[in-house]
Amino acid sequence: MNTVATQPATQALFERSIDVLACPYCGGGLRYDGERIHCLGCDKSFNVDSGIPQLFAPHDPAQQKGDVTEIVKAFYEENPFPNYDDIDSEATLMEKATRGVFARLLGEQIPQGALVLEVGCGTGQLTNFLGMHYNRRVFGSDMCLHSLRLANGFRERCRIKNAGFTQMNLFRPAFKPGVFDLVVSNGVLHHTADPRGAFESIARLVKPNGVIIIGLYNKIGRLTTDFKRFLFRVSADKLSFLDAHMRNKNYNQDRKRAWFYDQYKHPHESKHTYSEVIEWFESNGFEYLFSIPKIEAGAFSNDEQLFVKHDKGTRFTRFLTELEMLLQGGVDGALYIMIGRKQGGSRSA
Numbered sequence: 001m002n003t004v005a006t007q008p009a010t011q012a013l014f015e016r017s018i019d020v021l022a023c024p025y026c027g028g029g030l031r032y033d034g035e036r037i038h039c040l041g042c043d044k045s046f047n048v049d050s051g052i053p054q055l056f057a058p059h060d061p062a063q064q065k066g067d068v069t070e071i072v073k074a075f076y077e078e079n080p081f082p083n084y085d086d087i088d089s090e091a092t093l094m095e096k097a098t099r100g101v102f103a104r105l106l107g108e109q110i111p112q113g114a115l116v117l118e119v120g121c122g123t124g125q126l127t128n129f130l131g132m133h134y135n136r137r138v139f140g141s142d143m144c145l146h147s148l149r150l151a152n153g154f155r156e157r158c159r160i161k162n163a164g165f166t167q168m169n170l171f172r173p174a175f176k177p178g179v180f181d182l183v184v185s186n187g188v189l190h191h192t193a194d195p196r197g198a199f200e201s202i203a204r205l206v207k208p209n210g211v212i213i214i215g216l217y218n219k220i221g222r223l224t225t226d227f228k229r230f231l232f233r234v235s236a237d238k239l240s241f242l243d244a245h246m247r248n249k250n251y252n253q254d255r256k257r258a259w260f261y262d263q264y265k266h267p268h269e270s271k272h273t274y275s276e277v278i279e280w281f282e283s284n285g286f287e288y289l290f291s292i293p294k295i296e297a298g299a300f301s302n303d304e305q306l307f308v309k310h311d312k313g314t315r316f317t318r319f320l321t322e323l324e325m326l327l328q329g330g331v332d333g334a335l336y337i338m339i340g341r342k343q344g345g346s347r348s349a
């Protein structure tokens with residue numbers, strides 16, 4: 001189990017944890033000389049931009065056919081997501097995160113000393129929230145530098161010592177395989193050309209007995225968003241008030257714009273079923289633990305156990321859960337969360 005309490009807290013997280021970083025080109029170990037990061041295995045060296053290691057490697061040219069990485073990267077450089085509200089501070093971030101049940105439960109249930117990676121952290125709200133814990137290390141990674149600068153700016157203003165941000169392409173990870181107790185990727189894989197390949201790439205970073213959490217657009221639940229997208233297109237966006245987020249008085253204009261573009265103007269998205277993800281889990285050595293919305297009958301309670309194995313249901317009960325998402329109006333873009341544990345080794349989360 002990793003511990004952070006004894007590490008010098010003034011050092012940036014990537015310096016304290018250089019042993020888990022890896023060259024995105026050759027997988028070799030890295031060394032930091034106080035200015036740049038150097039690969040110990042090949043001749044590559046990497047810039048560190050205002051405390052953010054730039055470890056982004058473009059897609060492998062041999063697999064570039066149909067790739068959308070550069071298109072999606074350009075989209076988020078212009079529209080960082082989800083962005084911050086003017087009043088955001090350590091206290092408001094904490095307050096908002098604990099109001100959202102998933103982040104609160106996650107914050108409470110991650111074991112002491114865990115090493116956590118968020119893949120596609122955007123503007124870093126979850127990473128910063130989780131990094132406020134004294135005995136944990138949380139890396140946020142994303143390919144969009146604009147988002148990472150907002151994330152790291154917030155982290156610095158609020159002096160969040162156990163969070164740190166790294167630029168990275170999830171298809172070419174800048175971390176060693178099998179080092180994380182928890183890998184979280186919420187709302188990201190469906191913006192790649194190969195979501196299953198993306199899952200496999202980040203699943204390799206999880207330790208045996210560690211946990212993976214992924215959030216994806218649901219194939220059935222998101223039909224509501226498809227319909228709204230059509231309405232907005234034909235009305236030249238005049239009907240955008242039909243989306244509840246666009247009426248939210250607590251959002252500033254930047255956040256509203258970030259939401260609207262992410263949901264309705266995105267250059268690339270795909271949608272997935274619960275059963276599909278369970279198949280990804282099982283063919284990559286993960287057992288299903290839990291999902292939000294739940295597959296089992298019964299209301300979601302305030303003390304759900306995210307890391308305890310629950311019944312994965314049948315294709316039919318999973319379909320009913322998806323139908324319910326649709327009937328409830330595809331809330332929050334019909335994003336659903338699936339949690340799985342990597343098999344083998346001794347339990348850490």
Ligand SMILES: C[S@@+](CC[C@H](N)C(=O)[O-])C[C@H]1O[C@@H](n2cnc3c(N)ncnc32)[C@H](O)[C@@H]1O
Nearest residue numbers: 076120121122142143144168169170186187188
């Ligand atoms: C919808 S945002 C989600 C942000 C955050 N996870 C959240 O829930 O608010 C998707 C993020 O995935 C990132 N992303 C997409 N493809 C990626 C890739 N190949 N490598 C790294 N990040 C990627 C984008 O830059 C963007 O910030």
